[in-house]
Structures are given as structure tokens and as C-alpha cells.
Amino acid sequence: xxxxxxxxxxxxxxxxxxxxxxxxxxxxxxxxxxxxxxxxxxxxxxxxxxxxxxxxxxxxxxxxxxxxxxxxxxxxxxxxxxxxxxxxxxxxxxxxxxxxxxxxxxxxxxxxxxxxxxxxxxxxxxxxxxxxxxxxxxxxxxxxxxxxxxxxxxxxxxxxxxxxxxxxxxxxxxxxxxxxxxxxxxxxxxxxxxxxxxxxxxxxxxxxxxxxxxxxxxxxxxxxxxxxxxxxxxxxxxxxxxxxxxxxxxxxxxxxxxxxxxxxxxxxxxxxxxxxxxxxxxxxxxxxxxxxxxxxxxxxxxxxxxxxxxxxxxxxxxxxxxxxxxxxxxxxxxxxxxxxxxxxxxxxxxxxxxxxxxxxxxxxxxxxxxxxxxxxxxxxxxxxxxxxxxxxxxxxxxxxx
Numbered sequence: 161x162x163x164x165x166x167x168x169x170x171x172x173x174x175x176x177x178x179x180x181x182x183x184x185x186x187x188x189x190x191x192x193x194x195x196x197x198x199x200x201x202x203x204x205x206x207x208x209x210x211x212x213x214x215x216x217x218x219x220x221x222x223x224x225x226x227x228x229x230x231x232x233x234x235x236x237x238x239x240x241x242x243x244x245x246x247x248x249x250x251x252x253x254x255x256x257x258x259x260x261x262x263x264x265x266x267x268x269x270x271x272x273x274x275x276x277x278x279x280x281x282x283x284x285x286x287x288x289x290x291x292x293x294x295x296x297x298x299x300x301x302x303x304x305x306x307x308x309x310x311x312x313x314x315x316x317x318x319x320x321x322x323x324x325x326x327x328x329x330x331x332x333x334x335x336x337x338x339x340x341x342x343x344x345x346x347x348x349x350x351x352x353x354x355x356x357x358x359x360x361x362x363x364x365x366x367x368x369x370x371x372x373x374x375x376x377x378x379x380x381x382x383x384x385x386x387x388x389x390x391x392x393x394x395x396x397x398x399x400x401x402x403x404x405x406x407x408x409x410x411x412x413x414x415x416x417x418x419x420x421x422x423x424x425x426x427x428x429x430x431x432x433x434x435x436x437x438x439x440x441x442x443x444x445x446x447x448x449x450x451x452x453x454x455x456x457x458x459x460x461x462x463x464x465x466x467x468x469x470x471x472x473x474x475x476x477x478x479x480x481x482x483x484x485x486x487x488x489x490x491x492x493x494x495x496x497x498x499x500x501x502x503x504x505x506x507x508x509x510x511x512x513x514x515x516x517x518x519x520x521x522x523x524x525x526x527x528x529x530x531x532x533x534x535x536x537x538x539x540x541x542x543x544x545x546x547x548x549x550x551x552x553x554x555x556x557x558x559x560x561x
Contacts, residue, residue: 173451173455174455174458176455176482176485176493177458178219178492179219180460180462181217181463181465181478182213182214182219182222182463183463184463184464184473184475184478185209185210185211185213185214185217185475185478186210186214186222186223188209188210188475189210189211189223189227189231200255201255201257202281204235204238204252204288205281205284205476206475207231208287209475209476210479211223211288211292212287212288212291212479212502212503212506213478213482215494215502215503215505215506216479216483216486216493216494216496216503217482217492217494218492218493218494220292231288231292232288232289232292232294235285235288237256237259238253238254238259238281238285239251239252239299240252240253240275240276240277240307241300241303242306247310248303248306248307248310249275249276249277249310249321249322250277250300250304250307251276251277251281251307251308251321251338252277252278252284252286253275253281254278254280254281258274258275259271259275276322276323277304277307277321278320278321279320279321279331279334279338280320280331282304282334282338283337283338283341286299286338286341286342287341287501287502287506290502290509290510290513291502293509295513296342296513299342301342301343301344302344302346304342305338305339305348306346306347308335308339309346310322311325311327311331311335312335312349312352313327315327315359316332316349316353316357317332317353317356317370318331318332318334318335318353320334326370328369328370328379329360329368329369329379329383329386330369330379330382332353332356332382332383332386333381333382333383335348335353336385336389336390337386337389337500340390340499340500341500341510343514343517350391350392353386353390354392357383357387359371360373360379361383361404362374364407365400365403365406365407366379366404366407367382367404374419376418377417377418377428377431377432378427378428378431380404380408380432381430381431381434384404384435384439384499385438385498385501388438389499393438401439404435405441405444408435408441409444409445411428411432412432412446412449412450414446414449414450414452414453415428415449415450415453415454416428416429416431416432418431418432424453424468425467425468426453426465426466426467426484427467427476427481429450429453429480429483429484429485430480430487430501431480433445433483433484433487433498434483434487434496434498437487437498438499442487450484450488451485451488451490454484456469457469457473457481463478464478465477465481483496
């Protein structure tokens with residue numbers, strides 16, 4: 161079905177309850193239910209879905225300027241920056257439980273052995289900061305990317321952290337996303353990363369999570385997004401792209417499934433939809449059927465979307481359900497940048513920061529060691545002279561003096 165023929169406003173279609181979904185996200189930013197206690201070490205991902213979900217809903221003003229500042233400071237509270245001579249473990253932690261306040265130097269020295277960045281937490285942390293308008297001046301970009309390079313395996317894949325972690329396509333995506341957002345690739349071996357991705361292309365033309373695994377919708381997105389973000393998508397020949405496209409299209413039942421003969425799930429409206437967006441082939445899906453399934457999982461009382469109809473809603477499926485609707489230009493939703501899984505508005509902010517870094521570079525371009533007296537750089541639009549015209553209205557960003 162052509163996208164132009166889709167009539168979202170049709171009276172026959174159930175409306176998306178955008179205000180209820182926005183309030184749903186705000187509740188999760190204020191108080192997590194007891195059933196999520198086991199997710200303490202990954203609270204950053206929940207915050208990512210809530211903050212970025214509010215952004216897609218164009219509802220960030222529901223968070224007061226003080227709350228937005230508090231979220232930014234909470235994110236920075238998990239930052240680990242390695243110094244020269246130490247094991248490279250820079251990035252954002254998944255939990256603050258190892259951040260101990262003490263005057264015991266030996267205790268603090270021992271704690272450092274358990275403080276290291278996690279690729280998924282680093283990706284979501286930078287995504288939140290970009291979405292809330294932070295200028296990232298407190299990040300040592302080189303150190304963080306050195307931490308990413310430190311967890312790249314010989315086969316080209318990446319571990320989540322320096323010790324005790326799987327290495328698979330999920331973290332290949334996170335690594336590519338981090339480097340792309342920071343506009344720096346350092347010692348990352350992109351060629352080996354490409355080799356790992358292509359070796360994970362299965363006989364049925366989907367990508368698996370690891371070598372010789374089963375093709376999966378989520379990891380097919382991760383593979384294509386990593387190729388796109390690293391500038392290697394063009395390496396795929398037309399036959400390979402057509403075969404991948406065929407595998408993706410066949411994942412639609414009414415909504416989308418993650419694997420053949422599996423149940424349809426709301427989140428795959430993003431995973432498969434974004435993969436098709438990356439391949440410029442989203443228009444081949446059945447828009448009406450996809451939207452109808454997503455709306456079946458909407459909770460009309462408290463807001464949110466679930467993975468299946470009549471199931472419990474959660475931030476993960478709510479965010480990806482909204483992204484799936486955004487790909488179909490649902491009224492009231494912001495455009496989503498498929499490869500990075502953030503709003504296009506947040507992505508444009510990142511591109512403006514890239515411009516500033518590239519054009520205001522000094523000898524220590526990638527290192528921001530002392531930010532105590534540094535004024536945040538204003539964000540604006542490129543003017544006809546190649547400079548920046550400031551149009552900042554957010555109280556989070558201080559005007560450059």
C-alpha cells in the first residue's frame with residue numbers, strides 16, 4: 161500500500177491516546193513499580209524509553225526544567241572515565257551501587273575494579289543527554305571510544321563491558337551508535353566489525369545475534385543500523401539487499417514477528433520497520449494492518465502499549481509502538497531517526513554538535529578534561545555563511561558568552 165493512500169484520520173481507526181502515553185512515561189520517570197526492582201542495574205534503559213518516548217510524543221515540556229536537569233545530572237552520575245595507565249573502561253555504568261562515598265583510600269581503590277562502562281548503558285545515556293539538549297561538553301569523547309575499542313573482540317564483535325559479558329550483535333550496534341553520536345571512531349576496527357556482521361547473515365537472509373545463530377528481527381536491525389552508522393551499508397550488493405528485504409517483508413503477519421512462525425509483537429513494528437527504513441523500503445508494508453495491531457495493544461485506561469493484546473503495558477513496548485506509528489506519520493508524533501533510535505530532532509542536535517566539534521577543534525579535540533569553568537556551547541542552525549545562528553529556548557542550555 162502506498163503511504164500516500166493511508167488515511168490515519170479515518171473514523172474507523174482507533175485514535176492513539178498520545179496524552180495518556182505521555183503521562184505513562186512521566187510516571188515511570190518518577191516511580192518504578194515493585195515488579196521492576198530486578199531492573200535496577202538497567203534503569204538507564206527505562207529512562208531512555210521514557211525520555212525519548214516523551215520526545216517522540218513532542219511532550220518533553222511535561223518535565224519541568226529542574227526535572228530535566230536532575231535527569232541529566234543523574235545520567236552523569238554513572239560516568240566512568242579511565243585515566244592514562246589504567247584499564248580502558250570508560251563509559252556509563254548500568255548501576256550506581258558501586259559508587260561509594262568514603263574516605264578510605266583502599267576501599268575506593270578496590271571499588272574502581274568494579275566500575276566500568278557498559279555499551280548499552282553508554283548508548284542510552286548519550287541518547288538521553290542529546291534528547292534533553294545537553295551539549296556533551298562533560299564527555300571525554302576519546303576516552304569513551306577508547307573504552308569501546310577495548311571491548312572489541314578479535315572476530316570484530318563487541319562485549320558489553322570489559323569483564324563477564326556476552327559479545328554479540330546487540331553490542332555491535334551499541335558500539336557503532338556510540339561512535340557515531342560522538343563523531344569519533346578512534347581505534348575501532350570497522351573492517352572486522354563488518355566481517356562479523358556479514359558472517360552472521362544466515363541462510364534465510366536475516367542476521368543472527370552471534371555466529372551460526374538464528375536470524376532475528378532485532379539483530380537484523382542491529383546489523384543494518386551498525387552498517388549504516390559506520391558508513392558501510394553501501395558494501396552490500398543489490399542481490400544481498402533484496403534478499404534481506406524479502407526476509408523483512410515476510411515478517412509481517414498483521415503486525416510484525418521477530419522470527420518465522422513466532423507470535424506477532426508490538427516492538428517489531430520498530431525493529432522490522434526501522435530496518436526497512438534503513439533500506440528505503442518501508443512503503444512495501446501493509447500500513448493499515450500494522451497500525452491496527454499496534455492499536456490492539458494500547459491501554460486506553462492508563463496509557464502505554466504492550467507486546468500482545470490484553471497484556472501488561474511497559475515502557476519498552478510503549479516506546480517502540482510509538483516509533484512504529486511515527487514511521488507511518490501518525491499525527492502528533494515526531495519523526496524518528498531509524499538507525500539511532502532517537503527522534504530526528506535529537507539527531508539534528510547531534511549533527512550541530514558534530515559541526516561545532518569539527519570546526520572549533522583544538523589540539524585536544526577529543527578530550528574535555530576541565531569543564532568546571534566551561535560555558536555550555538549554544539545550539540542553533542547553520543546560516544548561509546556556515547556559522548551558527550542561535551535559536552536556543554531550552555533552559556538546560558546556557559548561552560555562550
